[in-house]
Amino acid sequence: MATPAAAAAAVTLAGKGAVLTPAAVYALSAGVAGPVIDASALQRLSSRAPSPQETPGSLRDLDLAPHESRAAAAVLLNKLLLTANDSSSALVTAATANALAGSLELAAALPPATRDEAAVAAASAPVVVAFAALIDCCATPLARVADAIAALSCEAARGDPTAFDVPASGDGLSDKDEADVGADIKMLLLGSKLVGNGGGASAAMFAKVPAVNGALRESVRALHKKVRVELNAPVKLGKRDASGTGEGKEEALVVLATQLARSLNAMCKQSVARARFCAGSIAEAELREKLAGGVNVDDLKGMLDKVMVDSDAVSVLRGVYNYLLKFRDFLAWEAAVAMAVIEMDSSIEKPQAGGKNEAGSSAEKAQSGGEKVKGDRKSKKKTLGKGSSAVLALLREHATDGKAVPCVNSALIADWGIELSLLFDPKCPKLESLVEKIKEIVESNEVGRLPKIPKGTRDFGREQMAIRERAFSIITSVFKMHGGVALDTPVFELRETLMGKYGEDSKLVYDLADQGGELCSLRYDLTVPFARYVAMNNISAIKRYQIAKVYRRDNPSKGRYREFYQCDFDIAGVYEPMEPDFEVVKVLTELLDKLDIGVYEIKLNHRKLLDGMLEICGVPAEKFRTVCSSIDKLDKLTFEEVKKELVEEKGVSNETAENIGSLVKTKGPPLEVLLELRKEGSKFMENEGSVVALNELEILFKALEKANALDRISFDLSLARGLDYYTGVIYEAVFKGVTQVGSIAAGGRYDKLVGMFSNKQVPAVGVSLGIERVFAIMEQQEKEKNRDPGH
Numbered sequence: 001m002a003t004p005a006a007a008a009a010a011v012t013l014a015g016k017g018a019v020l021t022p023a024a025v026y027a028l029s030a031g032v033a034g035p036v037i038d039a040s041a042l043q044r045l046s047s048r049a050p051s052p053q054e055t056p057g058s059l060r061d062l063d064l065a066p067h068e069s070r071a072a073a074a075v076l077l078n079k080l081l082l083t084a085n086d087s088s089s090a091l092v093t094a095a096t097a098n099a100l101a102g103s104l105e106l107a108a109a110l111p112p113a114t115r116d117e118a119a120v121a122a123a124s125a126p127v128v129v130a131f132a133a134l135i136d137c138c139a140t141p142l143a144r145v146a147d148a149i150a151a152l153s154c155e156a157a158r159g160d161p162t163a164f165d166v167p168a169s170g171d172g173l174s175d176k177d178e179a180d181v182g183a184d185i186k187m188l189l190l191g192s193k194l195v196g197n198g199g200g201a202s203a204a205m206f207a208k209v210p211a212v213n214g215a216l217r218e219s220v221r222a223l224h225k226k227v228r229v230e231l232n233a234p235v236k237l238g239k240r241d242a243s244g245t246g247e248g249k250e251e252a253l254v255v256l257a258t259q260l261a262r263s264l265n266a267m268c269k270q271s272v273a274r275a276r277f278c279a280g281s282i283a284e285a286e287l288r289e290k291l292a293g294g295v296n297v298d299d300l301k302g303m304l305d306k307v308m309v310d311s312d313a314v315s316v317l318r319g320v321y322n323y324l325l326k327f328r329d330f331l332a333w334e335a336a337v338a339m340a341v342i343e344m345d346s347s348i349e350k351p352q353a354g355g356k357n358e359a360g361s362s363a364e365k366a367q368s369g370g371e372k373v374k375g376d377r378k379s380k381k382k383t384l385g386k387g388s389s390a391v392l393a394l395l396r397e398h399a400t401d402g403k404a405v406p407c408v409n410s411a412l413i414a415d416w417g418i419e420l421s422l423l424f425d426p427k428c429p430k431l432e433s434l435v436e437k438i439k440e441i442v443e444s445n446e447v448g449r450l451p452k453i454p455k456g457t458r459d460f461g462r463e464q465m466a467i468r469e470r471a472f473s474i475i476t477s478v479f480k481m482h483g484g485v486a487l488d489t490p491v492f493e494l495r496e497t498l499m500g501k502y503g504e505d506s507k508l509v510y511d512l513a514d515q516g517g518e519l520c521s522l523r524y525d526l527t528v529p530f531a532r533y534v535a536m537n538n539i540s541a542i543k544r545y546q547i548a549k550v551y552r553r554d555n556p557s558k559g560r561y562r563e564f565y566q567c568d569f570d571i572a573g574v575y576e577p578m579e580p581d582f583e584v585v586k587v588l589t590e591l592l593d594k595l596d597i598g599v600y601e602i603k604l605n606h607r608k609l610l611d612g613m614l615e616i617c618g619v620p621a622e623k624f625r626t627v628c629s630s631i632d633k634l635d636k637l638t639f640e641e642v643k644k645e646l647v648e649e650k651g652v653s654n655e656t657a658e659n660i661g662s663l664v665k666t667k668g669p670p671l672e673v674l675l676e677l678r679k680e681g682s683k684f685m686e687n688e689g690s691v692v693a694l695n696e697l698e699i700l701f702k703a704l705e706k707a708n709a710l711d712r713i714s715f716d717l718s719l720a721r722g723l724d725y726y727t728g729v730i731y732e733a734v735f736k737g738v739t740q741v742g743s744i745a746a747g748g749r750y751d752k753l754v755g756m757f758s759n760k761q762v763p764a765v766g767v768s769l770g771i772e773r774v775f776a777i778m779e780q781q782e783k784e785k786n787r788d789p790g791h
Contacts, residue, residue, distance in 0.1 A: 009033055011074075013101075014041035014081035020074070020231045022140070022224070025133040026426050028104060029071035035101045041081050045094040062127060062314065070104040071130035077101060079124040079235060080117060086234035091116040120235045125249045129230045131317035132253045136227045137426050138324050139220045139260065141435045142331065145424060146216065146267060147181055148391045148438045149335045150209045151188035153274040155388050156341040157281065158200025161189050163207045177214035179452075184442040185209065188387030194348065195385070205277055212266045219260040226256055250313040257320040261307045264320075264327045268300055271327075275334040278341050290410040291337055300326070332420035335395055340413045342384070342392065343405055349381035351393040387441035394434050398423045456554065456562025458772075467778050471771060472547060474594050475567050479545035482587055484569055487544045489529040491551075495519040501528050501753070503724040504629045508552045522551035526568040527725070527750065527766060534572055534764070535757035541573025547771075560742075561772055567591075570766030572754065578699040580765050581729050581749060582707075585700070588733060588745055588767050589709045597777045599736040600744070602712050604670070605719040606697055607726045607748070609677075612690030613717060616683045617659035619652060625724055626650055631664060632720035635734075635742070639664070664718040670701045673715035693728075700729065721746065725753040729765070735777060744777075745769045 011024045015038035027033035064072065077100040084092035091114045154161065166182035189195055230249055279291035303326065307319040342348055384392060396405075399416040406412065423430055453459060460468060498509055498521050510522040523529055526546050534542065547567045554562055569587050571580040585602070592600050610631075614624050630645050639661050646652040646660070666673060677684045677694060684690040697715075704710040721730040728749030735744050747767030755761040 010036045012036050012038055013078050014038045014085060016040075019228075020078045022133040022137040022227055022231070023426065025071050025074055025130060025231070026137040028074040029067040029130070029134060030427050031067075031070070032427060035074060035077060035104065037077075037081065037097055037101055041085060042094060042097065044084055045081075045092055045097055064127070068127070068130065068318075071134055072127040073100050073104045075130045075133065075231065076121055076124065076126035077104075078231065079126065080120055082232065082234035083116075083120050083237065087237060092120070093117070116237060119237055123235045125230075125253075125313075128250045128253055128313045128317055129227070131314065131321055132223065132227045132257060133231060135257060135260065135317065135321050135324055136220070136224050138321075138328070139216075140224060141426065141431055142324075142328060142424060143213070143217050143220045144435050144438050146213055146271075146331060147184050148188060148388070148434075149271070149331055149338070150206065150213065150274065151185045151385070151388045152338040152342075152392060152395075153278055153334060154185070154189060154201070154206055155192060155194050155384050155392075156278045156338040157205065157274070158194050158197065159206050160201065160203040161186060161192075161195045163203040163205070164189075164210060166210045177217045178210045179214075181213040181217065182210040187442045188391065188438075189385040190387060191383065192385035192388065193382040201277060205274070208266075208270055212263070212270050216260075216263040216267055219256070219263040223253075223256045223260055226252060254313050254316050257317055258307060261304060261320045261323050264323050265300060265304050268327050268330050271330045271334045275330075275337040278334075278337050281341055282344065287408075287410055291340070291413065328424050329417070329421050332424060333417045335420050336399070336413050336416035339392065339395060339399065339416060340408050344408050347382055349383050351384065351389040351396070387438075390437060390441060391434070394430075394437060395420060395423070398430055454562070456556035456560075458561065463782070464775070464779065467782060468771075468775060471595060471774060471778060472567075475547065475591060475769065475771075476545070478587060478590050478594060479567075479569050482569070482583060483543045484545035485543065487530070487533065487546050488548065489523070489526070489533055489546070491549065492520045492522050493529055493532070495521045497532050497757075498524055498528055501725050501756070503625050508554050510551045510553050524552060525550050526566050526768065527570070528753065530568070530570055530572075530766075531725075531750070531753040531764065532757050534754050534762055535760070538758075538760070539572065540762065543569075543571050545569045564770065564772040567769040567771050568766055570764055572762050572764035574763060578696055578703065578729075581696075581700055582703040584747065584765050584767050585704065585713075585731060586707055586709060588731070588747070588769075589712050591769060592733060592745070595774060595778070597735065597737070597744075597774060597781070600712070600733055601714050601736055602731055602733045603667075603714050603716040603719045604697075604729065604731040605716055605721075606693035606729050607721075608689040608728065609684070609693035609697075609717070610720060610730075612684060612687040612693065613663050614660070615689075616687060617663065618656045619660070623650065623652070627652060627660075628720040631660070631718060634664065634718045634720075667714055667716040667718065670697070670710060670713050670715040671705070673717075674698060674701060696728065721748060725750040727751045731767070735773070737777065742773065743770065744773045 009032075011020070011028055011033050012018050013020065013035055018038065024033065028035060077097060080092045080097060080100075093114060096114070096117055153159075154163075164182040164185045166179045194200075230253070276292050279288055282288040282291065303319065303323050307316055307323065343350070383389070399419045422428055423434065425431065492512060495509075495511060496519070499506060502509070502524060505524070509524050512520045512522065526548060530544065530546065533539075545568060547565060549563055550566050551563055552561075554560060556562060569584065571584060573580075585604075588602065610628065611624055614627055615621070619627050627646060627650060630642050630650060633645075634642055643657045643661060646657045647654055652660075666676070674694060674697060676682075677690075684694065701710060701713070701715075704713060719730060719732055721732065726748040728751065730748035731746065732743050733745035734742070745767060747765070749763070749765040751763040752761060754764060
């Protein structure tokens, strides 16, 4: 972390590789550094005298404090230099640049100014960007310091460290910043003999720390990212006239700053609550009462409300900056109270600045009646965590100026609060050392931190592997029983092989970095690689199975992974009508029966029937696939939500959407629904594609009925299957038990997919079992069996 105190006395602007940082803006605003224009950048400026232009409205009548004006002048100067370097036609004069650099006063440059200079001033929003840079510079180190102070309060309160247990799960159910805060604080507390021993604060007192501090990290990071861009991006003048404004930049920064203000509000409340709790452990009643009332949070809401209602961007950013200073004071007070509690506790071994522990402080000795008499039994001191001890030593060294601590009283603690607030100011040279020390502690203990796996992945331990091997054995035996031969294909394919096959889901394909000429992607499923294999090898007929991992750049959630196994069985070639379709559905029922997972249902539909339904409802043919993608979400969303997407995003009329809604509700026993759709007057019987689909489905249903498998099937017109390559029957298996896992298998007919890779069309049909979700069901069954020994 670069701080103004660590910055050079001169900040070079517009030099080769030079970047204006928030810390540099703060240093320039505080007067601890001055601007120096790079010589080559200065040579590129025009020597013409500027012709007076009207000052941009955004810079008129601003009531800025001197440090605010210096920050804004530094931002504007850098923008002018960057714009002149970016565009040789931009008229930026050396006179304006030198005037700004010489005085760092906004009024020194405008007016007089050239038309281009006025345009840059208007478009770059220098005042708002400057405020955002000051906020960024102050907030970034405090995000780290706040974690360390929370750890120190936990030590003082003898809290329960389980409050910081936030496991980083692979299924996307935990927040990274929240998990990182919890892990960092646990590293700071590592080795503590004070926390987790009962008798102190419960986990509830610190339970909000990971989430609240994590939200602060997220807000700070978002603001920092935007500020760095706005500080160092040239203004693109082009055809822009001098009336161009930076309102877009201002609005974006206001949004980010107000988000930060909300985080700071929560942080302030939590900090004060911890300080008051720690103060409550002090035995001396008068001191305890003074400390409990030492800070006032009553004006926090008023400050936040003002920030939220201000319409002027400068006022909003100034309000957030002032709020940040208030938080700095609260954080310093929390640290001072925690220090005092630890200092007065004779059972705690106190750290020295050098990292060693001392037998007792002056305050402790005074409280206990002086030095121990020779021969007294030495009581065993309790030690702080290695990290929190180091942090306390640094805070103590600064607050006491390295001197012995006298008897602790309210005045001394108030002085500590003032000194620590100054320490947390970026101008203080010791702040960087404190932040670096905190980072060093948490990073040096990486070996002690539990490693994490990427979101959307999972490990399989011994118990899980036993279940998986049993499942794979059953699945493989069913596939082989139906004549399937095992195939394997590469885990990645040429990108061109996968693109254009998955409709709107193509965005979920993982692309690999170009490593030497071929653009490749991780396989999204096993079906497209199988079709490519059939085409490459000129195969006319084959039954194949494959059990392998696939990858999807999806948003992880419960039961939804980014890496998972699929178990596929496919039949390619020309057969009697619906013969392979029947066999594949029969394979699916046998798989689910033999895996013994419990009650399931297979939803079934036909792509031609679906297209016929959309045609009947009035959907244009070019929108069939995109509308199908929306209908496919009906298992997760209500029809009203799907309707809204159809109308607002897909451009379907309200009447057409209502027609779709009335038809997709049709579902039930296959032969009954089939009879309903074929009855006299049915619009489906007037549609050629629908008639073909209904005839094929009749053959399939009767075959399944003879095989005693029809009772597992539900004919469901809402089933859409969003993938582009399906051409006939489509189906999806859904588990009906207690464990909510969603779809566990799916598939369908894809007669034209092989032809996409060759001149030869090979019809095919297949099914894919989502084994990860089946594992989840089997694991739950195993847990219940273990809980019931008599099972």
